[in-house]
Structure formats: C-alpha cells, structure tokens
Amino acid sequence: MAELLKEKLEQKINDWRPRTTKLLKDYGDVKIGEVTIAQAIGGMRGVKGLVTDISYLDPVEGIRFRGYTIPETLEKLPKVPGSNMPYVEGFFYLLLTGDIPTESEVEVVAKEFNKRKQVPNYVIDLLRALPRDTHPMTMLSTAVVAMQRESEFVKEYHNISKHDYWKPTYEDALNLLAKLPSIAAYIYRMKYRGDTIIAPDPNLDMGGNFAHMMGVDKPYDDVSRLYFLLHSDHESGNVSAHAGHLISSALSDIYYSIGGMINGLAGPLHGLANQEVLMWIQGVMDQMDHKIPTEEEMKKFVWDTLNSGQVVPGFGHAVLRQTDPRYMAQREFSLAHLKDDPIFKYVDVLYKVVPPILEEQGKAKNPWPNVDAQSGVIQWHYGVKEYDFYTVLFSVGRALGVCANIIWARALGYPIERPKSLTTDMLEKIVGIK
Numbered sequence: 056m057a058e059l060l061k062e063k064l065e066q067k068i069n070d071w072r073p074r075t076t077k078l079l080k081d082y083g084d085v086k087i088g089e090v091t092i093a094q095a096i097g098g099m100r101g102v103k104g105l106v107t108d109i110s111y112l113d114p115v116e117g118i119r120f121r122g123y124t125i126p127e128t129l130e131k132l133p134k135v136p137g138s139n140m141p142y143v144e145g146f147f148y149l150l151l152t153g154d155i156p157t158e159s160e161v162e163v164v165a166k167e168f169n170k171r172k173q174v175p176n177y178v179i180d181l182l183r184a185l186p187r188d189t190h191p192m193t194m195l196s197t198a199v200v201a202m203q204r205e206s207e208f209v210k211e212y213h214n215i216s217k218h219d220y221w222k223p224t225y226e227d228a229l230n231l232l233a234k235l236p237s238i239a240a241y242i243y244r245m246k247y248r249g250d251t252i253i254a255p256d257p258n259l260d261m262g263g264n265f266a267h268m269m270g271v272d273k274p275y276d277d278v279s280r281l282y283f284l285l286h287s288d289h290e291s292g293n294v295s296a297h298a299g300h301l302i303s304s305a306l307s308d309i310y311y312s313i314g315g316m317i318n319g320l321a322g323p324l325h326g327l328a329n330q331e332v333l334m335w336i337q338g339v340m341d342q343m344d345h346k347i348p349t350e351e352e353m354k355k356f357v358w359d360t361l362n363s364g365q366v367v368p369g370f371g372h373a374v375l376r377q378t379d380p381r382y383m384a385q386r387e388f389s390l391a392h393l394k395d396d397p398i399f400k401y402v403d404v405l406y407k408v409v410p411p412i413l414e415e416q417g418k419a420k421n422p423w424p425n426v427d428a429q430s431g432v433i434q435w436h437y438g439v440k441e442y443d444f445y446t447v448l449f450s451v452g453r454a455l456g457v458c459a460n461i462i463w464a465r466a467l468g469y470p471i472e473r474p475k476s477l478t479t480d481m482l483e484k485i486v487g488i489k
C-alpha cells in the first residue's frame with residue numbers, strides 16, 4: 056500500500072519512455088527555434104531548450120500544473136477535512152503522476168510523508184552552531200546539503216542500471232520533502248521565537264503540521280497549503296528550477312540539487328523579491344507615518360524608486376505578460392480574509408498604480424504584478440513578520456516541483472546539460488563587424 060505512488064509512477068514512466076525515445080530517434084533533427092545574439096547575451100530569454108511535463112507557463116494565461124489552471128487545481132484536488140484547501144501531499148501526487156488522486160490515494164501519500172519526516176539530530180546541531188543572525192535561506196541551504204550523506208541514490212549508484220536511477224531519486228525526494236517543513240519551522244522558532252521549538256504532530260497533514268510547528272493558529276494551515284502549492288513549479292527555465300535541474304543533470308543527488316535550487320531562489324530578482332516587497336512597503340509606511348497613501352502619494356514613491364535606478368519589487372516577469380494568476384489567487388484570499396489589513400491596503404494601491412507607471416517608463420516588458428507582490432502581506436497578517444523568512448517558505452513549495460522534475464528527468468534519461476558558448480569576437484565576426 057505504501058508503495059502505491061511509486062508503483063503508479065513506474066507505470067507512467069514506462070508508458071512515457073517510448074514517446075521521448077521516438078522523438079529523439081526519429082525527429083531529433085527537427086528545429087524548434089533559433090537563437091539570436093540578444094538571447095545569447097540576454098539570459099537566454101525565450102530559447103526553447105528544456106522539456107518538462109510537470110507544468111507549462113503560458114505568457115498570458117499563466118501557469119498550468121499538469122494541464123490544470125490554479126483555480127482548477129484548487130477545486131479538483133481532495134481537501135483536508137475541515138479545510139478549503141487541498142493536501143500538499145495530494146498536489147505532489149498530481150505533479151508526479153499527472154492524475155488527480157482519490158482521497159484514499161492522498162491518505163497513503165500523506166502517511167508516506169509522515170513516516171519520513173524525522174530530521175536527523177546532526178542537522179539540528181548544525182543549525183544551532185550557525186551564528187543566529189545567519190540569513191534563514193543560508194540556514195536552509197546548509198541543512199539540506201548537510202543531509203546529502205543520507206542519499207539513497209549515492210548508495211545505489213554503482214549497483215543499479217541507468218534505467219532505475221529514478222527509483223532511489225524518488226526515495227531521496229520524498230525523504231527530503233517530508234523534512235523540509237520541519238527544518239523551515241525549526242529555523243523560524245529558533246531564530247525568531249526565542250528558541251521555543253514545537254514538535255511535529257503525527258496526525259496532521261503537511262500544511263497543517265507546518266502551521267502547528269510555526270506556532271500560528273488557523274487559518275495559517277490553509278495559508279501554508281495554498282502557499283506551497285502556488286510556489287511549487289513554474290516550468291523549468293526559472294533560476295531555481297533550472298539550477299536544480301542543471302545540478303541534477305550531473306547526477307548530483309537531490310540534496311545537492313535542491314541546495315542549488317535554494318541558493319538560486321535567494322536572489323533579490325527571484326524568490327527574495329517577496330521580502331523585498333515587504334521591505335519596500337515598510338519604508339513607504341515609515342515615510343507616510345503609517346497612513347494609507349493616496350494613489351497620487353504612492354505614485355511618487357514608485358517614481359522615486361525607479362528614478363534611483365531600483366526595480367519595483369513584485370512587478371514584472373521574464374515570461375509572463377499578464378497579472379500572475381498566483382498573485383490573483385493570493386489577492387482573492389486576502390480580499391476574503393484580510394481586506395482591512397493596512398499592509399494589504401498598501402499592496403492594493405500598488406496594484407493600481409504600478410502597472411501604468413512601468414508602462415509609462417517603457418522599460419519593463421511586463422508591468423503587471425507577480426507572485427511576490429502579494430505573498431508577504433498574508434504572512435505578515437498572520438504574525439509571520441520576519442520577512443527574511445519568506446523565501447524559506449517559497450523554497451519549501453518550490454522543492455515540490457523541482458523534485459518532481461528531477462525524478463522525471465532521471466526516468467527519461469535526460470543527459471548532463473552542456474549548452475555551447477561563443478566569444479564576443481565570434482559574435483562580431485558573425486555579424487560582419489570584425
């Protein structure tokens with residue numbers, strides 16, 4: 056019974072492999088795009104060089120997980136009893152298999168996660184040995200890489216065929232995913248709550264348990280479930296997902312790969328933007344003496360930021376060209392639960408004033424808000440005000456998608472990544488200016 060997810064996955068993998076093999080063998084030479092100099096210099100925007108079936112990001116519609124939009128995903132997945140939100144474990148089942156699980160299938164997976172969630176003592180010792188003012192993302196990354204000695208993949212690598220690499224990778228993924236919420240909550244309570252640690256409750260699902268270990272009352276359990284789900288996957292070309300995929304392509308195990316994923320997410324242009332948004336808003340609040348700014352007043356703050364050469368955090372996106380549906384899902388939650396919160400009112404004014412300003416400035420290709428513009432305010436509302444911590448929450452969610460991608464990449468035998476570089480001289484020769 057416990058192996059149900061793995062068995063189902065094995066069946067899916069066996070059915071899928073001939074599709075990849077046929078594409079490679081019979082159609083390997085077919086062109087799917089071309090690369091310009093602007094793309095080579097400009098961060099490979101729009102270069103079609105990755106394959107993933109876990110999620111697809113349409114520039115206008117936004118993300119679909121295994122073909123389902125965010126509202127469809129929230130509606131179709133089995134809900135935690137007494138809650139409006141799905142099990143994170145059931146969502147992982149969907150990411151991994153492409154199927155909506157039944158309630159009993161979710162229960163089995165939730166039990167499987169529960170069984171694996173004990174964090175080794177040496178990880179706790181390591182976290183405690185770090186200076187307390189270490190950034191929580193550094194703590195998380197350190198903890199994850201330290202657990203590399205647990206890797207089943209490393210233990211089995213020399214004894215199994217390539218065909219089966221995905222199996223110990225699956226074990227590593229589940230072992231790590233089950234522990235991440237406990238590690239995150241431990242970091243939080245140790246660093247920001249006077250070192251008062253709350254033990255996990257074996258009867259709770261992943262989201263419920265996380266809220267419990269954080270010491271935050273309902274509906275923070277639903278906030279956590281929503282948060283982990285929304286942040287899980289955004290195709291495989293974004294920095295965190297791609298970092299995880301790239302590292303794993305060298306057959307580095309899940310711990311090394313997710314460590315790299317976390318380090319990529321820690322950049323202010325990526326996951327750290329959610330803490331930047333709160334920092335930015337706090338700065339405006341201080342200058343406004345905590346009064347809610349009018350749209351005119353807010354416009355001035357936004358222009359001041361742009362004129363000082365800074366980006367407005369939480370707006371813009373490398374792929375999206377519309378308001379991020381992950382932003383909208385959180386906005387709907389905020390309108391239902393915290394619409395009178397003063398910080399939400401700031402976010403609401405920003406929602407109205409920033410896009411026309413970015414359009415007027417004419418630089419950003421997408422003036423609309425992204426996932427990070429709205430996520431911090433919800434955390435703040437429920438008392439998680441230490442915004443350094445917000446990207447840790449993003450990491451716990453993102454690991455679900457990256458792990459699913461890595462398992463499938465191993466199953467389909469995706470090789471080590473090695474794009475080709477050119478020199479500036481070569482580019483100049485190609486265009487005839489040298």
Ligand code: CMX
Nearest residue numbers: 324325326328366367368369370371372373418419420421
């Ligand atoms: N504020 C000000 N300027 C912005 C901007 C913003 N929010 N978004 C884009 N621009 C600028 C870029 O800095 C760039 O300027 P230069 O030409 O001077 O270098 C120009 O507009 C063109 O950029 P782009 O092609 O529209 O955007 P990119 O694909 O290069 O970058 C992103 C995308 C997200 C890094 C960028 O929009 C940004 O910095 N946003 C603010 C930070 C943020 O919210 N990041 C979180 C994104 C979601 C996530 O990954 O977690």
